[in-house]
Amino acid sequence: MNPQRADVLSVIEAPLCCTIDPSPPGVRFHCALNVSNLAQSVEFYRIFFGVRPAKYESDYAKFELTRPPLVFSLIPHPQGLGRSLRHFAFPVHHPSEVEALGVRLATAGLVVTWERDTILDDARQTAVKLCDPDGNVWRVNCRLEDVDAIREEPTSPTTRPSVKAAVGWEHRILLPCPESIPHKDGSVDFIRLEGTFNADLTLQERTRLLAEVRRVLKPGGAVSVHGLAANRVLPKCPVLQGVAALVRRVPHETEPLDELRAAGLIDHHIEKLPAKAVFQWDGIELREFKLAAWAPYANDSETECVLYRGPFARLTTDGGHTFLRGVPQSVDTITAAALQRGPWRGQFLALNNTAVTPQHPACPMQNGASSP
Numbered sequence: 001m002n003p004q005r006a007d008v009l010s011v012i013e014a015p016l017c018c019t020i021d022p023s024p025p026g027v028r029f030h031c032a033l034n035v036s037n038l039a040q041s042v043e044f045y046r047i048f049f050g051v052r053p054a055k056y057e058s059d060y061a062k063f064e065l066t067r068p069p070l071v072f073s074l075i076p077h078p079q080g081l082g083r084s085l086r087h088f089a090f091p092v093h094h095p096s097e098v099e100a101l102g103v104r105l106a107t108a109g110l111v112v113t114w115e116r117d118t119i120l121d122d123a124r125q126t127a128v129k130l131c132d133p134d135g136n137v138w139r140v141n142c143r144l145e146d147v148d149a150i151r152e153e154p155t156s157p158t159t160r161p162s163v164k165a166a167v168g169w170e171h172r173i174l175l176p177c178p179e180s181i182p183h184k185d186g187s188v189d190f191i192r193l194e195g196t197f198n199a200d201l202t203l204q205e206r207t208r209l210l211a212e213v214r215r216v217l218k219p220g221g222a223v224s225v226h227g228l229a230a231n232r233v234l235p236k237c238p239v240l241q242g243v244a245a246l247v248r249r250v251p252h253e254t255e256p257l258d259e260l261r262a263a264g265l266i267d268h269h270i271e272k273l274p275a276k277a278v279f280q281w282d283g284i285e286l287r288e289f290k291l292a293a294w295a296p297y298a299n300d301s302e303t304e305c306v307l308y309r310g311p312f313a314r315l316t317t318d319g320g321h322t323f324l325r326g327v328p329q330s331v332d333t334i335t336a337a338a339l340q341r342g343p344w345r346g347q348f349l350a351l352n353n354t355a356v357t358p359q360h361p362a363c364p365m366q367n368g369a370s371s372p
Contacts, residue, residue: 031070031088033136034077036166040133041074047108048130048138058271059224059290076190076224077168089139095126098142102128117144169216171196173227173246177205183216191216191223197256198227200248210263217295220337223265225291229253229273230284238281256291265293297335304336305329305351323348 035041042053042061049072055062061074068090092098095116105128106112115127127141166189169181173195181188191213196206213223230250237249257268269292277285308315308323316322323329328351331339339348 030073032073032075033134035074035132035134036077036168037133038074038076044110044132045072045074047110048105048132050104058292059226076192077170088136089141092140092142095142095144098126098128098140101140105130115141166190168192170194171209173199173248175199177201177209178212179208181212181216185215186218188216189218189221191221193223193225193227195227195246197225197229197251197259198247198249206259207263210259210265214263214265214295219295219297221295223260223293223295224271225256225260225289225293227251227256227289228278228286229256229289230286231277232284234281234284238279240279240286244279250286253287253289256289260291260293264296266296267292267294269293297337302333303330304333306331306336306339307349307351309347309349 033041038059038061042056045063046052049063049065051063051065053061054064059076063070063072065072092101102112102114110130113129115125115129117124117126124144125141126144127139129137129139131137167183167187168190169183169188170192171178171194177199193213196209201209217223228244228247228250229252231253233252234250237247239245240247253273257270260268270289271292272290273287277287279286305328306323307328308325310325313325314322315325321331321335336350
Protein backbone atom coordinates (compact mmCIF):
# COMPACT_ATOMS: atom_id res chain seq x y z
CA MET A 1 0.00 0.00 0.00
CA ASN A 2 1.13 3.54 -0.73
CA PRO A 3 2.56 4.98 2.56
CA GLN A 4 0.71 8.28 2.04
CA ARG A 5 -2.54 6.39 1.45
CA ALA A 6 -1.92 4.38 4.61
CA ASP A 7 -1.43 7.63 6.58
CA VAL A 8 -4.73 9.00 5.29
CA LEU A 9 -6.58 5.79 6.21
CA SER A 10 -5.04 5.84 9.68
CA VAL A 11 -6.40 9.36 10.18
CA ILE A 12 -9.85 8.60 8.80
CA GLU A 13 -10.26 5.35 10.72
CA ALA A 14 -8.75 6.39 14.05
CA PRO A 15 -11.18 5.21 16.76
CA LEU A 16 -13.46 7.76 18.39
CA CYS A 17 -12.17 6.72 21.83
CA CYS A 18 -14.41 8.86 24.01
CA THR A 19 -13.22 8.29 27.58
CA ILE A 20 -16.46 7.69 29.43
CA ASP A 21 -16.90 5.13 32.17
CA PRO A 22 -17.11 1.67 30.59
CA SER A 23 -20.15 -0.52 31.02
CA PRO A 24 -19.90 -4.04 32.47
CA PRO A 25 -18.42 -6.56 30.02
CA GLY A 26 -20.86 -7.47 27.26
CA VAL A 27 -23.26 -4.63 28.10
CA ARG A 28 -23.58 -1.80 25.57
CA PHE A 29 -26.04 0.98 24.96
CA HIS A 30 -27.99 0.32 21.73
CA CYS A 31 -29.19 3.11 19.48
CA ALA A 32 -31.02 2.54 16.17
CA LEU A 33 -31.35 5.39 13.68
CA ASN A 34 -33.62 5.64 10.63
CA VAL A 35 -31.71 6.94 7.60
CA SER A 36 -32.79 8.01 4.13
CA ASN A 37 -29.67 6.69 2.36
CA LEU A 38 -27.92 3.72 3.96
CA ALA A 39 -24.73 3.89 1.88
CA GLN A 40 -24.16 7.60 2.58
CA SER A 41 -24.81 7.12 6.30
CA VAL A 42 -22.48 4.11 6.56
CA GLU A 43 -19.69 6.14 4.96
CA PHE A 44 -20.32 9.10 7.28
CA TYR A 45 -20.28 6.97 10.45
CA ARG A 46 -17.31 4.93 9.25
CA ILE A 47 -15.35 8.18 9.23
CA PHE A 48 -16.96 9.59 12.38
CA PHE A 49 -16.51 6.49 14.56
CA GLY A 50 -13.23 5.54 12.93
CA VAL A 51 -14.23 1.89 12.53
CA ARG A 52 -15.84 -0.19 9.81
CA PRO A 53 -19.38 -1.52 10.32
CA ALA A 54 -19.55 -4.87 12.10
CA LYS A 55 -22.47 -5.81 9.85
CA TYR A 56 -23.55 -4.26 6.56
CA GLU A 57 -26.44 -5.61 4.52
CA SER A 58 -28.74 -4.07 1.93
CA ASP A 59 -31.30 -3.07 4.57
CA TYR A 60 -29.26 -2.86 7.78
CA ALA A 61 -25.89 -1.77 9.12
CA LYS A 62 -24.41 -1.98 12.61
CA PHE A 63 -21.38 -0.43 14.30
CA GLU A 64 -20.06 -1.94 17.53
CA LEU A 65 -17.97 0.42 19.67
CA THR A 66 -16.12 -0.33 22.89
CA ARG A 67 -15.33 3.27 23.84
CA PRO A 68 -18.05 4.37 24.35
CA PRO A 69 -19.79 0.98 24.77
CA LEU A 70 -22.33 1.42 21.99
CA VAL A 71 -24.15 -0.66 19.40
CA PHE A 72 -25.28 1.78 16.74
CA SER A 73 -27.66 0.53 14.03
CA LEU A 74 -28.71 2.19 10.78
CA ILE A 75 -31.98 1.25 9.08
CA PRO A 76 -33.24 2.62 5.73
CA HIS A 77 -36.57 4.30 6.32
CA PRO A 78 -38.87 6.70 4.44
CA GLN A 79 -38.25 10.33 5.26
CA GLY A 80 -40.44 11.56 8.11
CA LEU A 81 -42.30 14.83 8.54
CA GLY A 82 -39.86 16.19 11.10
CA ARG A 83 -37.32 15.27 13.77
CA SER A 84 -37.93 15.03 17.50
CA LEU A 85 -34.24 14.27 18.05
CA ARG A 86 -32.19 17.28 19.17
CA HIS A 87 -28.65 15.89 19.13
CA PHE A 88 -26.34 13.05 20.09
CA ALA A 89 -23.42 13.84 22.37
CA PHE A 90 -20.22 12.09 23.42
CA PRO A 91 -18.46 13.52 26.50
CA VAL A 92 -14.66 13.44 26.80
CA HIS A 93 -12.37 14.34 29.70
CA HIS A 94 -10.00 16.87 28.12
CA PRO A 95 -10.30 19.62 25.46
CA SER A 96 -7.33 18.10 23.60
CA GLU A 97 -9.51 15.10 22.76
CA VAL A 98 -12.07 17.42 21.19
CA GLU A 99 -9.35 19.16 19.18
CA ALA A 100 -7.86 15.86 17.97
CA LEU A 101 -11.24 14.50 16.89
CA GLY A 102 -12.23 17.73 15.12
CA VAL A 103 -8.98 17.77 13.16
CA ARG A 104 -9.42 14.12 12.17
CA LEU A 105 -12.98 14.63 10.94
CA ALA A 106 -12.13 17.81 9.03
CA THR A 107 -9.11 16.07 7.45
CA ALA A 108 -11.44 13.31 6.28
CA GLY A 109 -13.62 15.89 4.51
CA LEU A 110 -16.53 16.28 6.94
CA VAL A 111 -17.93 19.75 7.71
CA VAL A 112 -17.38 20.51 11.40
CA THR A 113 -18.29 23.47 13.60
CA TRP A 114 -16.01 24.42 16.48
CA GLU A 115 -17.47 25.72 19.77
CA ARG A 116 -14.48 26.58 21.95
CA ASP A 117 -14.98 27.79 25.52
CA THR A 118 -18.68 28.38 24.87
CA ILE A 119 -21.80 28.19 27.09
CA LEU A 120 -23.77 25.15 25.91
CA ASP A 121 -26.79 23.93 27.88
CA ASP A 122 -25.77 24.23 31.55
CA ALA A 123 -21.99 24.35 31.25
CA ARG A 124 -19.05 26.14 29.72
CA GLN A 125 -17.71 23.68 27.18
CA THR A 126 -15.39 23.07 24.29
CA ALA A 127 -17.05 21.05 21.57
CA VAL A 128 -17.00 20.07 17.93
CA LYS A 129 -20.31 19.61 16.13
CA LEU A 130 -21.33 18.14 12.77
CA CYS A 131 -24.38 16.75 10.97
CA ASP A 132 -24.85 13.34 9.41
CA PRO A 133 -26.42 12.95 5.91
CA ASP A 134 -29.93 13.15 7.41
CA GLY A 135 -29.18 16.33 9.38
CA ASN A 136 -28.89 14.65 12.81
CA VAL A 137 -26.55 16.68 15.01
CA TRP A 138 -23.57 15.03 16.70
CA ARG A 139 -21.48 16.79 19.33
CA VAL A 140 -18.28 15.68 21.06
CA ASN A 141 -17.75 17.94 24.05
CA CYS A 142 -15.65 18.55 27.14
CA ARG A 143 -17.33 20.27 30.13
CA LEU A 144 -15.04 22.91 31.59
CA GLU A 145 -17.30 24.15 34.39
CA ASP A 146 -20.98 24.27 35.32
CA VAL A 147 -22.84 27.57 34.95
CA ASP A 148 -26.28 28.86 35.90
CA ALA A 149 -27.13 30.33 32.52
CA ILE A 150 -28.81 28.08 29.97
CA ARG A 151 -28.46 28.99 26.34
CA GLU A 152 -30.19 27.40 23.41
CA GLU A 153 -27.92 25.37 21.21
CA PRO A 154 -26.99 27.46 18.15
CA THR A 155 -28.09 26.01 14.87
CA SER A 156 -26.44 26.84 11.61
CA PRO A 157 -28.09 25.66 8.40
CA THR A 158 -24.77 26.09 6.61
CA THR A 159 -23.29 23.16 8.56
CA ARG A 160 -25.87 20.73 7.21
CA PRO A 161 -24.73 18.71 4.22
CA SER A 162 -26.36 19.56 0.94
CA VAL A 163 -27.73 16.05 0.39
CA LYS A 164 -31.14 15.74 -1.19
CA ALA A 165 -33.08 13.35 1.00
CA ALA A 166 -34.72 10.41 -0.70
CA VAL A 167 -38.52 10.27 -0.62
CA GLY A 168 -40.00 7.05 0.69
CA TRP A 169 -43.19 5.40 1.89
CA GLU A 170 -43.83 2.38 4.07
CA HIS A 171 -46.64 -0.09 4.79
CA ARG A 172 -46.56 -2.36 7.85
CA ILE A 173 -48.46 -5.48 8.79
CA LEU A 174 -50.91 -3.81 11.21
CA LEU A 175 -51.75 -0.88 8.95
CA PRO A 176 -54.93 -0.93 6.84
CA CYS A 177 -54.58 -1.09 3.08
CA PRO A 178 -54.86 2.51 1.82
CA GLU A 179 -57.11 3.43 -1.07
CA SER A 180 -54.15 5.33 -2.50
CA ILE A 181 -50.58 6.18 -1.52
CA PRO A 182 -50.38 9.91 -0.68
CA HIS A 183 -47.75 10.79 -3.28
CA LYS A 184 -47.80 12.04 -6.86
CA ASP A 185 -47.11 9.78 -9.82
CA GLY A 186 -43.41 8.95 -10.19
CA SER A 187 -42.34 10.91 -7.11
CA VAL A 188 -41.10 8.26 -4.63
CA ASP A 189 -37.55 6.86 -4.52
CA PHE A 190 -38.21 3.73 -2.47
CA ILE A 191 -41.00 1.86 -0.74
CA ARG A 192 -40.86 -0.71 2.07
CA LEU A 193 -43.53 -3.36 2.59
CA GLU A 194 -42.95 -4.78 6.07
CA GLY A 195 -45.16 -7.80 6.65
CA THR A 196 -47.68 -6.68 4.03
CA PHE A 197 -47.96 -10.19 2.59
CA ASN A 198 -48.58 -11.50 6.12
CA ALA A 199 -51.40 -9.05 6.83
CA ASP A 200 -55.08 -9.90 6.66
CA LEU A 201 -55.44 -8.46 3.16
CA THR A 202 -57.32 -9.97 0.25
CA LEU A 203 -55.71 -10.55 -3.12
CA GLN A 204 -57.73 -7.62 -4.45
CA GLU A 205 -56.38 -5.32 -1.73
CA ARG A 206 -52.78 -6.41 -2.32
CA THR A 207 -53.21 -5.97 -6.08
CA ARG A 208 -54.54 -2.44 -5.55
CA LEU A 209 -51.67 -1.61 -3.18
CA LEU A 210 -48.99 -2.88 -5.57
CA ALA A 211 -50.60 -0.91 -8.41
CA GLU A 212 -50.23 2.18 -6.22
CA VAL A 213 -46.61 1.25 -5.49
CA ARG A 214 -45.96 1.06 -9.23
CA ARG A 215 -47.73 4.39 -9.80
CA VAL A 216 -45.81 6.48 -7.27
CA LEU A 217 -42.32 5.01 -7.77
CA LYS A 218 -39.90 7.01 -9.87
CA PRO A 219 -38.43 5.22 -12.90
CA GLY A 220 -35.78 3.00 -11.34
CA GLY A 221 -37.29 3.42 -7.86
CA ALA A 222 -36.96 0.44 -5.52
CA VAL A 223 -39.41 -1.57 -3.44
CA SER A 224 -38.32 -3.93 -0.67
CA VAL A 225 -40.57 -6.64 0.75
CA HIS A 226 -40.04 -8.41 4.08
CA GLY A 227 -42.10 -11.17 5.61
CA LEU A 228 -42.68 -14.84 6.32
CA ALA A 229 -43.37 -17.43 3.60
CA ALA A 230 -44.04 -21.17 3.48
CA ASN A 231 -42.53 -23.85 1.23
CA ARG A 232 -46.01 -25.39 0.77
CA VAL A 233 -49.50 -23.97 0.68
CA LEU A 234 -50.91 -23.65 4.19
CA PRO A 235 -54.52 -24.76 4.72
CA LYS A 236 -54.84 -22.11 7.47
CA CYS A 237 -52.65 -19.63 9.29
CA PRO A 238 -50.98 -21.17 12.36
CA VAL A 239 -50.71 -19.41 15.73
CA LEU A 240 -47.08 -18.29 15.99
CA GLN A 241 -44.97 -16.97 18.85
CA GLY A 242 -43.13 -13.70 19.45
CA VAL A 243 -43.35 -10.95 16.86
CA ALA A 244 -44.72 -13.54 14.40
CA ALA A 245 -47.94 -13.59 16.45
CA LEU A 246 -48.96 -10.60 14.30
CA VAL A 247 -49.01 -12.84 11.20
CA ARG A 248 -52.50 -13.41 9.78
CA ARG A 249 -51.57 -15.29 6.61
CA VAL A 250 -48.45 -16.99 5.27
CA PRO A 251 -48.07 -16.96 1.48
CA HIS A 252 -46.33 -19.63 -0.55
CA GLU A 253 -42.74 -18.64 -1.36
CA THR A 254 -43.63 -17.86 -4.99
CA GLU A 255 -46.64 -15.62 -4.27
CA PRO A 256 -44.88 -12.31 -3.49
CA LEU A 257 -42.67 -12.59 -6.58
CA ASP A 258 -45.65 -13.41 -8.78
CA GLU A 259 -47.63 -10.43 -7.48
CA LEU A 260 -44.70 -8.04 -7.87
CA ARG A 261 -44.27 -9.21 -11.46
CA ALA A 262 -47.99 -8.84 -12.16
CA ALA A 263 -47.83 -5.25 -10.91
CA GLY A 264 -45.24 -4.38 -13.58
CA LEU A 265 -42.19 -4.22 -11.28
CA ILE A 266 -38.95 -5.61 -12.66
CA ASP A 267 -35.47 -6.88 -11.70
CA HIS A 268 -36.93 -9.10 -8.96
CA HIS A 269 -34.24 -10.26 -6.59
CA ILE A 270 -34.45 -12.64 -3.62
CA GLU A 271 -32.21 -11.04 -1.02
CA LYS A 272 -32.92 -13.48 1.82
CA LEU A 273 -34.48 -16.95 2.01
CA PRO A 274 -32.40 -19.01 4.45
CA ALA A 275 -32.17 -22.78 4.36
CA LYS A 276 -33.15 -23.03 8.03
CA ALA A 277 -36.84 -22.50 8.76
CA VAL A 278 -37.96 -20.08 11.46
CA PHE A 279 -41.03 -22.20 12.25
CA GLN A 280 -42.31 -25.64 11.30
CA TRP A 281 -46.02 -26.37 11.35
CA ASP A 282 -47.54 -29.71 10.42
CA GLY A 283 -44.48 -30.56 8.31
CA ILE A 284 -44.53 -27.20 6.48
CA GLU A 285 -41.47 -24.95 6.78
CA LEU A 286 -41.89 -21.20 7.33
CA ARG A 287 -38.94 -18.96 6.40
CA GLU A 288 -38.15 -15.28 6.59
CA PHE A 289 -37.82 -13.70 3.16
CA LYS A 290 -36.62 -10.40 1.76
CA LEU A 291 -37.27 -9.38 -1.84
CA ALA A 292 -36.33 -6.38 -3.93
CA ALA A 293 -37.78 -5.07 -7.19
CA TRP A 294 -37.67 -1.89 -9.21
CA ALA A 295 -39.94 0.30 -11.29
CA PRO A 296 -38.97 0.09 -14.98
CA TYR A 297 -37.28 2.88 -16.88
CA ALA A 298 -38.66 4.16 -20.15
CA ASN A 299 -36.67 2.99 -23.15
CA ASP A 300 -33.94 5.32 -24.32
CA SER A 301 -33.12 5.98 -27.97
CA GLU A 302 -29.34 5.96 -27.40
CA THR A 303 -27.39 2.73 -27.06
CA GLU A 304 -24.33 1.50 -25.22
CA CYS A 305 -22.20 -1.58 -25.64
CA VAL A 306 -22.01 -4.14 -22.84
CA LEU A 307 -20.35 -7.52 -22.49
CA TYR A 308 -21.64 -10.37 -20.34
CA ARG A 309 -18.69 -11.90 -18.44
CA GLY A 310 -20.34 -15.15 -17.31
CA PRO A 311 -20.32 -17.58 -15.55
CA PHE A 312 -23.05 -19.00 -17.82
CA ALA A 313 -22.76 -19.38 -21.58
CA ARG A 314 -26.08 -17.63 -22.10
CA LEU A 315 -28.34 -15.47 -19.94
CA THR A 316 -31.92 -14.58 -20.86
CA THR A 317 -34.09 -11.94 -19.19
CA ASP A 318 -37.79 -12.23 -18.52
CA GLY A 319 -38.24 -9.69 -21.32
CA GLY A 320 -36.54 -12.01 -23.82
CA HIS A 321 -33.21 -10.17 -24.05
CA THR A 322 -30.40 -12.75 -24.39
CA PHE A 323 -26.73 -12.11 -23.53
CA LEU A 324 -24.00 -14.46 -24.74
CA ARG A 325 -20.88 -14.77 -22.64
CA GLY A 326 -17.99 -12.74 -24.08
CA VAL A 327 -20.03 -11.28 -26.97
CA PRO A 328 -20.35 -7.46 -27.10
CA GLN A 329 -23.95 -6.34 -27.46
CA SER A 330 -25.74 -3.01 -27.82
CA VAL A 331 -28.53 -2.13 -25.39
CA ASP A 332 -30.31 1.10 -24.60
CA THR A 333 -28.55 3.32 -22.06
CA ILE A 334 -31.22 2.77 -19.41
CA THR A 335 -30.82 -1.01 -19.60
CA ALA A 336 -27.03 -0.60 -19.48
CA ALA A 337 -27.37 1.46 -16.29
CA ALA A 338 -29.73 -1.11 -14.76
CA LEU A 339 -27.25 -3.91 -15.45
CA GLN A 340 -24.73 -2.04 -13.30
CA ARG A 341 -27.04 -1.42 -10.32
CA GLY A 342 -28.44 -4.81 -9.32
CA PRO A 343 -26.93 -7.93 -7.76
CA TRP A 344 -25.56 -8.86 -11.19
CA ARG A 345 -23.28 -5.81 -11.40
CA GLY A 346 -19.77 -7.11 -11.97
CA GLN A 347 -21.13 -9.71 -14.41
CA PHE A 348 -21.31 -7.03 -17.13
CA LEU A 349 -18.63 -4.75 -18.57
CA ALA A 350 -19.45 -1.40 -20.11
CA LEU A 351 -17.47 -1.04 -23.36
CA ASN A 352 -16.79 1.81 -25.75
CA ASN A 353 -19.33 2.24 -28.53
CA THR A 354 -18.04 -0.71 -30.48
CA ALA A 355 -19.93 -1.41 -33.68
CA VAL A 356 -22.11 -4.42 -32.98
CA THR A 357 -25.46 -5.61 -34.23
CA PRO A 358 -28.13 -3.75 -32.20
CA GLN A 359 -30.48 -5.96 -30.25
CA HIS A 360 -34.10 -5.20 -29.48
CA PRO A 361 -34.15 -3.16 -26.23
CA ALA A 362 -35.81 -5.01 -23.39
CA CYS A 363 -36.18 -4.63 -19.67
CA PRO A 364 -33.11 -5.58 -17.60
CA MET A 365 -32.81 -8.88 -15.80
CA GLN A 366 -35.71 -9.88 -13.64
CA ASN A 367 -35.09 -13.36 -12.33
CA GLY A 368 -33.85 -14.19 -15.83
CA ALA A 369 -33.27 -17.80 -16.75
CA SER A 370 -29.68 -18.77 -17.35
CA SER A 371 -28.33 -21.88 -18.96
CA PRO A 372 -24.77 -23.17 -19.20
